[in-house]
Each structure stands twice: as structure tokens, then as C-alpha cells.
Amino acid sequence: MGRRERPGRPAAVRGPGRRRGWRCYRAEVPTASRTGDDERRALRVSVLVALVMAGVAIVWGTVSGARVILLDGAYALVGLLLTWTSLRASAAVSGGATARHPFGREAFTPLVIALQGAALGATLVFAAADAVVLLTSGGSEGTPLSVLVYSVVAGAGAAVVARWIGRRAPGSELVTVEAAQWRASAALSAIVAVGAGVAIALAVPLGDGFTRYVDPVLVIVACAVVAPMPVRMLRDAGRELTEGAPPTPVLAAILAAVETVRAEHGLDAPTVRATKLGRKLYVEVDFVVQPGHWDVSDEDDVRRGVLAALAPLGFDVWANVELTTDPSLVD
Numbered sequence: 001m002g003r004r005e006r007p008g009r010p011a012a013v014r015g016p017g018r019r020r021g022w023r024c025y026r027a028e029v030p031t032a033s034r035t036g037d038d039e040r041r042a043l044r045v046s047v048l049v050a051l052v053m054a055g056v057a058i059v060w061g062t063v064s065g066a067r068v069i070l071l072d073g074a075y076a077l078v079g080l081l082l083t084w085t086s087l088r089a090s091a092a093v094s095g096g097a098t099a100r101h102p103f104g105r106e107a108f109t110p111l112v113i114a115l116q117g118a119a120l121g122a123t124l125v126f127a128a129a130d131a132v133v134l135l136t137s138g139g140s141e142g143t144p145l146s147v148l149v150y151s152v153v154a155g156a157g158a159a160v161v162a163r164w165i166g167r168r169a170p171g172s173e174l175v176t177v178e179a180a181q182w183r184a185s186a187a188l189s190a191i192v193a194v195g196a197g198v199a200i201a202l203a204v205p206l207g208d209g210f211t212r213y214v215d216p217v218l219v220i221v222a223c224a225v226v227a228p229m230p231v232r233m234l235r236d237a238g239r240e241l242t243e244g245a246p247p248t249p250v251l252a253a254i255l256a257a258v259e260t261v262r263a264e265h266g267l268d269a270p271t272v273r274a275t276k277l278g279r280k281l282y283v284e285v286d287f288v289v290q291p292g293h294w295d296v297s298d299e300d301d302v303r304r305g306v307l308a309a310l311a312p313l314g315f316d317v318w319a320n321v322e323l324t325t326d327p328s329l330v331d
Contacts, residue, residue, distance in 0.1 A: 038169035043087045045168075046178050049161050050080040053154060064146040067134065068192055068218045071127045072154060072185070075226075078123050079181055082116045086174045093278060103318075109278030110240035113177055117233030120181075124223045124230070131219035144203065144214050148196035155189025158182045171314055173278060177233065184229050188222050195221065246276035250313070257309035258285055265302055271330050281315035286330040287323045299323045 057073030060066075089108035097104045162182035169175040199214040236247075245251055254274050262269060273284040285306055303321040310317045324330065 039090050039172040039175050040087060042165040042168040042172070042175045043083055043090060043178060046161065046165055046182070047080060047083045047087070049157070050076050050083060053157060054080055057150070057154065060146070060150055064143060064150075066143070066147050066150070067127075067131065067215050068147055068222060069150050071123075071219055071222060072150075072189070074123055074127065075120075075185065075188075078119050079116075082112070082119055083178060085115065086112050086178065090172075090174055104280065104316075106278035106280040106316075107241065109173055110237040112174065113233050114237035114241065116177065116181075117230040117237065120226070120233070121230035124227055127219055128223040131216035131223070134216035134219075135213060138212065144196040144199040144211055147215065147218065148193055148200065151189040151193035151196060155186045155193060158186035158189060162186060171279075180229065184226050188226055191225055192218050192222055240275075240277055243275045243277075246274055246281065250274075250276060250281070253313055254281075254283055254310065257313075258306060260309055261302060261305040262287075264305060265298075267302070276315070279316050281310070281313065281317045282319075283310060283317060284320045285322070287321075288327050288330060289323050289325060291325045294323050 054073050054076035057069055057076055061069030061071075061073055089112040092105045092108050159182075162179045162185075165175055165182070166179035195218045196214065199211055203211050239245075246254070251274060255272060258270060258272055261267075267287045267289065270285050270287045272286075275282050283306075287302070299322070302323060303319070306321045307317065307319055310319060322329075
């Protein structure tokens, strides 16, 4: 059947909307199983390192009396528990679809990220409150020298782990979040080390009484530095769990891919709906066409073109591409 060439209009982009019929066609990612294996391997390494560092921090902080070191130990311990949860989520997601979960279990990924954000936020609130109490009650017994030495060691270790796991599984959201937490820990250690160094330099002119307040002040500064991370984690996970539009770069790539196919087939600009859930990307593309000019084989050509254009994005794409003569079906 012939196609009528018509000038394109800017695409109408909407939220995921209702999934009408959802004749989904999947664009499988060939490396999906390998990504899952790399993801779990990276998370296991993170668990082992976090276990060691949490133990060192708790013992070191208890012996030295430095609350900021204990905060780092608590941070590592919470991260350890949540990384184990991430491992379980990764295994569940990689298990694929089941009779009970016919669309898979990708929702575990943003759910675990939301739990990580909530737990990290609660840890920071508790630590900051404890630091305020210490400030009002005369300070802490922790020595700046002990804090400085620990921060240098812990910061270097965190930076190495962040770099290694990030390169091991670059396509994994769980590993991306894990690496971000390690980078935040390294940055936190650097800030604490600088603060401890300044305190050591000022101890002579200001006297020993000054150093009693260094530890709780460093705790408050550390909490303020890390605070944006749990907020961002909760925001991004909430967007996925509520079927919000994907991040701007992903949405832009989807629109560019669809526009290429639209121009190739001479179609009007479609209505595009998309949402992302973990590694899964749902895309709905609806074209309104003139009656009598398109048949099912033409629709299949358009559908294959959209799937091929979306495949390089690296997601497990579930696409619904429709040609209709009734504009009311697009709303």
C-alpha cells in the first residue's frame, strides 16, 4: 500500500498513561545476563569490603572515643545490610518473568534504592542529633590526630572500591548507586581529614578545650555533605515506582530514535509515552494515519524500525507501536 508523505509536527510527549492493550514487543539486550553476573560480583565485593571497614571503624571509634569515626562505621554497616538487599534484588530481577510476575520483577531495583535512601537518611539524622547533644554537653573525647589518620585510610579505601565496582558493572543501576555511596564516603573522609588537620593546627594557639568540639562539629559537617544523596535516591526511586517519565537523557534518546523512524516512513509526529523501571524501558508510540493507506505489514515495518532504533539504548525494551486512523484511541 502507498504511503502519504506528510510534514511532521513536534511529537506529543506524555506520561505512561494507561497501557491500552499493550501488545508489547521486546528488544532483548544480548548482554543482560552478563550484566547481572557482573552486577552481583561487584556487589559481593562491596559487601566484603564494607564488612571489614565497618568493623575497623567501630573498633577504632570506640577505642578513640571519636563519634565521627563511629558515624563512618554506622554508615558502612547500614550500607552492608542494604548491599546484601541489593544482591537479593539483583538475583530476583535476573530470574526473569514467572507465572506470578509475567512482566518480571524489575520493580525490586527502585524499591531497594528507595530503602537505601531512607536508611541512609535516618542514619544521618540520628548522627546529627547526637552531635548537637555532644556540643551542648561539653564536646567529645575524640582526638583530631586519630580522626585524621582514620580518615586518610578510610577515604583511600573507599575511593578504590568506588572506582573498581563502577568499572566492573557500568550498566547496573544498583552498582551505580553503590559506587556513588562509596564516592560519597571517600569525599566525606577527605572533608573530615581536612577538618581534623585544621583542628590539629589550631590546637596550640586555642588550647586543648577547643579540640573537644572538633569531633561533633565534623559529624554535623559530614551529615550536611552527604544529605543530598538520600534525597536524590528517594526522588529517583519514587519517580520509577510511580511510573514517571524516564530521566531527561533517556527520554531525549527515545524521542530521537522515534523521530528517525517517523522521518523514514513519512509519518506524522506520534504521541510518545515512556517510563523506566530498573533495566526495563516501557515505550508506547502511537501514530495517527489516513484510512486506506496503511496495512498490517506497514505497521510491522514501523514497529521493527522503532525497536531497532531503541536497542542501542542498552535497556530491556518493552515497546508498543501502533498505527491507528482514530485519534480518540491515542488519548
